[in-house]
Amino acid sequence: MAASYLTPRPRDFIATELDDISYEAMINAVTHGRPDTAMLGFVNTISREDIALVVDFVRREFMQNKDRNTAYHTVENGWPNHQQYALAFPFALEEIALDTPSEQLSSQQRIGRRIFMQSCVTCHDRARVNDEGVIWDPRPVSYPRNQYSHRQTETTPPDSISSATPYARHEQAPVLVNLTAQEKEGEALFQENCAFCHAPDGTGKNWIGSFLEPHPRDLTDPVNMQTMTAERLRQVIRDGLPDTTMSAWKGVLDAGQIDAVIAYINRAFHPLAKAAPAD
Ligand code: HEC
Ligand code: HEC
Incomplete structure (x- = not known):
């Protein structure tokens, strides 16, 4: 791949x-x-x-020797009778393009393609195709609301990260002392809801954040944060940012919780800018 x-x-x-x-x-x-x-x-x-x-x-x-060296579908690997799928082999081995028009395939080959599409495509991907089709445009992906966890607990390891990855150090939340009750609430809310994309350390340089396009804003970057007021933050968190994965949180977090997240960002990542005085 x-x-x-x-x-x-x-x-x-x-x-x-x-x-x-x-x-x-x-x-x-x-x-x-x-x-x-x-x-x-x-x-x-x-x-x-x-x-x-x-x-x-x-x-x-x-x-x-032109040796295959490793055959994947062996009995030891848990494939007792792989030969039964022989009709699908030409597709897995890229001998026949997957998008060959049906008329050009024999009835056996059509069966082979059906087996491939049902059972093999998950790992073998499209194998070989004649028409690559349109290249995908990068676009925001939706927030995965599944059981992904970026935190390690005593019983569950973190998903898709290991201490060996360059992302690991961004998986550490800053250690802060003397948080106010509001900042503490904000810390819990941020780490539960926002850290998934913005990283526990606010940089957005965690595994998921690095893959999103555009990247989640680095909340510790002085250049980004220089003009970030509590008002701006409140509005972005409430309404989201169009055309990015930054979704609107107004249906999830109430006004008090949003204020708590803002207090935490101000304390943990970068002091917020003062609002322009109203005239
Ligand atoms: C769980 C993932 C997975 C699934 C499902 C899978 N394959 Fe494979 N297959 C592999 C891997 C990995 C290789 C080794 C690729 C390599 O060496 O380049 C492989 C290799 C092969 C090979 C080359 C010979 C060998 O054993 O290495 C054939 C033929 C093949 N697969 C056919 C199939 C067919 C037909 C199906 C569906 C019935 C299928 N595969 C389903 C992962 C899978
Ligand atoms: C699904 C991923 C995702 C989640 C979850 C997420 N964000 Fe974002 N966030 C983004 C992306 C992507 C951007 C856009 C960056 C850009 O446009 O450059 C962004 C931008 C921002 C910005 C910058 C706004 C601006 O105007 O510059 C702030 C502040 C922010 N997010 C705070 C939060 C807070 C607080 C939470 C939790 C309540 C949160 N985000 C949750 C992905 C996410």
Whole structure:
């Protein structure tokens, strides 16, 4: 899946012959990476010896022997009789394009495509299609109201984050002392409702926030926050921002709760600007 989004795509080792790329060039690529590609150097991650072993392996197994090396649908992997789906294999293996007109398929192939669409497409995605269709435009996604949790408790691990990700440090709420009762209420409300997108530390640099387009506003950024008054905040939280995932909260939070969230933002992330004096 990742490979299909990368330009250039990672090399297809099965389609590569030993003469196409030298051993030294491969060692160099794994050690130092390839400039202007997603291939990073592993010099600080894997020892020189292990880099040599991995390159030996790729050259022997894939480039020379053309071995599949790993078959996924094996008995050990929990697929007792995968052969029963053989009619769908040509679609999974991208031998037949998924959008081939029905008239051009034999009746067996049509059955195979139906099996593929019912049982295989979830993992194999569209496999190969002739017409890629329109490229999706980025657009706001709706707030997932499911059981996603960005918090770790004693019994449940956090979803889709581990301490190894660059997002992890944005999953920490600031530790504050001497909060007023209102700020404390706001803290709980913010961490329950807003942190999902804006991150517990208010930066919007958590996992979900990084994927939303536009990104949730960084509530700690002095440039953003310089002109942010309580009035502006109140209006945005109440009514939302059109064309973004920032939804209107007026049906969820009452006026007192919104004020509590505002008090918390002011205390935890960035002091709010004073409103222009009314004349
Ligand atoms: C749970 C996810 C999943 C489902 C469901 C799934 N596949 Fe796969 N399949 C894989 C993965 C992962 C591979 C390995 C891909 C690779 O090595 O490039 C694979 C590989 C294959 C291969 C290549 C041989 C092999 O075993 O590695 C065939 C053929 C195949 N799938 C057919 C099917 C068919 C037909 C179905 C539906 C009946 C199906 N798959 C459903 C995940 C899945
Ligand atoms: C589903 C994701 C999501 C949730 C949940 C969410 N926001 Fe937002 N928020 C956004 C996005 C996206 C923006 C738009 C950023 C932009 O337009 O640059 C935004 C913008 C904002 C802004 C900036 C408004 C401005 O005019 O610059 C504030 C303040 C804000 N959100 C506060 C909150 C508060 C408080 C909550 C909880 C009550 C909350 N958000 C919940 C996604 C979210």
